[in-house]
Amino acid sequence: MAKTHYIxxxxxxxxxxxxxxxALIRRVIRTALEAEGMALPCEVDVLLTGDSGIQAINREMRNVDAATDVLSFPEFELKPGELPGPEVADPATGLIPLGDMAISMEHVAAQARDYNHPKRRELAYLVTHSVLHLLGYDHLDEGPQKARMRAREEAILGKLGIER
Known part of the structure; x- marks a missing residue:
């Protein structure tokens, strides 16, 4: 029996x-990993928190004393399209530890209201966004990096049948 992702x-x-x-979070993570070609079994740890929880994490880990919607902490320094290989798998579990994400469910609700779409869509978007960060995508510029990341997010959400 083939190992699956542990989430x-x-x-x-x-x-x-x-x-x-x-169920939605796990489905989104698996779909995003598949869309990016990550077939090896991975571990992605998810924390659902509130604004005060994510603010504390942001302050501790990034020295930014503000709440945000999602934080991603990749295990590896990857470039988009670059994937970790089996040699980095945890010997005890056989899983590749991709990293951690923290999501503020208060931000999910607020942004869903602001963008006039369901909380389910906002949660799926933030999870997709975070998985792409774990896989080396970034949006530090307002140009090609951001455009490439947005295109991948929309393609993955499209595979899930989640539209704007």
């Missing part, structure tokens, strides 16, 4: 880690 999801705020959220 543990924890929450430090009550009521946000319902079955629907967890």
């Amino acid at each position: 543990p999801i924890t929450a430090d705020v009550p009521g946000v880690s319902g079955k629907e959220n967890c």
